[in-house]
Amino acid sequence: MSFRSDKLSVLINTGRLELRALLDSPDRLFEGALILKDSRSVKAARVETAEAGVFFLKRYNSKGFFYALRHILSKPRPAKVLRVSNLLRSAGVKTPQVLAAVFKYRYHLLLNTSYLITDYVENIIPPNTLIPGLLGNKSYFTEYRNQVIFCLNHLHENCTTHGDLKIHNIYSRDTAAGLEVGLLDLDSVECYKSPLTAKTRAKDLARFVA
Known part of the structure; x- marks a missing residue:
């Protein structure tokens, strides 16, 4: 409306x-x-x-x-x-x-x-708490990794880059259903008319894996 x-x-x-x-x-x-x-x-x-x-x-x-x-x-x-x-x-x-x-x-x-x-996302786990938790719990790390991959695959498969994939913009929080991982701050998104090249995908991921 x-x-x-x-x-x-x-x-x-x-x-x-x-x-x-x-x-x-x-x-x-x-x-x-x-x-x-x-x-x-x-x-x-x-x-x-x-x-x-x-x-x-x-x-x-x-x-x-x-x-x-x-x-x-x-x-x-x-x-x-x-x-x-x-x-x-x-x-x-x-x-x-x-x-x-x-x-x-x-x-x-x-x-x-x-x-x-x-919407405002409440109870986000800050990175200084999240990272030790991931390093100290293999199953927690695996679940986090799988959800991050899911988010980024769907983003890139829809011919879109995030543009600012730092850890603060991939939020995590514990819910009654378990760990929830999602994307924040879509201000820098870029939408393309054709599938993303491997180079474009890698560039988008660079800040997160650095």
Whole structure:
């Protein structure tokens, strides 16, 4: 479901229409939220509201006129993340569901600022805890390895690279059903029109295996 005004376009990817009223002024959601990152490029937070519960919010900051001009013809990051997230989830790969994407425009056409709203993944095992656990438990390591391979195979088989495969972007957490492994931060994904070459696959994996 989508809504659009002169300066704002909202795309809701789920049936959670309670998000609609919150997204008229998405910057207000950062007030009182747990800020996870605040840089020149992005601001990200864990947000909790009475209306919509807990979710993850990321703002992609404006980088000026030429940045906006470039995005007239290219797909904004939240739109790319939405597409790839839906693709991966349909294949059984764990990744946060995109709840909504918001785009603010100048002069009806130039993208100024955009926002991504997704499920928030709780109880992620930090790498400094995960790695000793993997090294000390062979069956745990095998399960982790198999799930990582499953995620990356489906990603690459769908002609897509992650672009930032560091260990922090492959999350792990213990659930009632066992170990869960999935992909985070799809900002740098690239979608290709033909199957990936071995060189492209290897380049995508380089940061993870380094």
